[in-house]
Amino acid sequence: MSIPPNSFNNSVAAAFHGxxxxxxxxxxxxxxPLTPDLxxxxxxxxxxxxxxxxxxxxxxxxxxxxxxxxxxxxxxxLNLKSSGIDDKDAVASKAAKEDIVAAYDAAIAQVGGVxxxxxxxxxxxxxxxxxxxxxxxxxxxxxxVSEKEIASLSEGINTMQSALNRDGEMxxxxxxxxxxxxxxxxxxxTNLISTMNQxxxxxxxxxxx
Amino acid sequence: MKDTWEDLAATVARQDExxxxxxxxxxxxxxxxxxxxxxxxxxxxxxxxxxxASPTPFVHGLRx
Numbered sequence: 290m291s292i293p294p295n296s297f298n299n300s301v302a303a304a305f306h307g308x309x310x311x312x313x314x315x316x317x318x319x320x321x322p323l324t325p326d327l328x329x330x331x332x333x334x335x336x337x338x339x340x341x342x343x344x345x346x347x348x349x350x351x352x353x354x355x356x357x358x359x360x361x362x363x364x365x366x367l368n369l370k371s372s373g374i375d376d377k378d379a380v381a382s383k384a385a386k387e388d389i390v391a392a393y394d395a396a397i398a399q400v401g402g403v404x405x406x407x408x409x410x411x412x413x414x415x416x417x418x419x420x421x422x423x424x425x426x427x428x429x430x431x432x433x434v435s436e437k438e439i440a441s442l443s444e445g446i447n448t449m450q451s452a453l454n455r456d457g458e459m460x461x462x463x464x465x466x467x468x469x470x471x472x473x474x475x476x477x478x479t480n481l482i483s484t485m486n487q488x489x490x491x492x493x494x495x496x497x498x
Numbered sequence: 499m500k501d502t503w504e505d506l507a508a509t510v511a512r513q514d515e516x517x518x519x520x521x522x523x524x525x526x527x528x529x530x531x532x533x534x535x536x537x538x539x540x541x542x543x544x545x546x547x548x549x550x551a552s553p554t555p556f557v558h559g560l561r562x
Contacts, residue, residue, distance in 0.1 A: 322531035324529060324531065324532070325528070328532055328534060335546040336546060338546055347507065468506050471510070472513060475520070477538065477542055478542070482520055485532065
């Protein structure tokens with residue numbers, strides 16, 4: 290394909306402004322001389338795509354970390370009552386139940402509300418706890434929450450935490466791969482500059498002879 | 499050793515500094531016309547193009 294040389298810089302400049310039609314023709318023209326400004330813009334444009342992916346993956350990792358923390362807090366609240374909640378002291382019992390409900394509510398809010406998959410699972414677990422706490426189910430109808438019921442709720446949170454960790458490990462691998470890809474791209478640019486500097490030096494030396 | 503999220507964020511920050519050095523070195527060349535090898539452009543294109551996630555789960559080839 291033959292393209293007039295004077296269209297070269299316009300085509301590259303258009304590509305840098307995000308016109309994908311220009312990007313296609315840009316490569317056929319790139320064997321021609323480039324100014325440093327255009328080369329910088331070209332490198333930056335190419336890295337931008339990777340940067341977006343890296344940023345997205347990092348946000349995902351941070352969100353997962355926050356969710357994991359919220360689940361750990363809920364787990365801790367349940368562990369504090371691992372021997373169950375009795376009804377001997379009505380005030381203490383009410384306070385203990387409220388603490389656990391608050392921990393569930395905080396975890397649901399942290400995962401993005403009841404409309405998210407994890408939020409729905411947590412809401413179902415909270416419903417189970419409320420039934421036991423209000424004497425609407427479980428082993429007895431007195432409003433006591435048994436050790437076994439707490440252990441079952443705790444196991445539910447453990448399962449969610451494990452699934453979250455598995456997803457997190459996959460996301461982390463993806464992020465590591467992206468960062469490594471970015472490193473290779475930068476290394477390529479660094480090597481090019483180094484080669485150019487060496488060429489410039491040898492020209493200067495030859496001129497001096 | 500496994501990288502943590504913070505390790506990777508620090509690596510990205512170091513990479514940004516490296517790119518800044520590259521940018522300054524290029525800027526120092528002024529209006530010089532650079533003959534950029536086609537291979538560089540193609541390789542950069544390949545390295546920076548998005549990689550699709552594998553549709554099948556990763557299976558480790560080694561067994562204990």
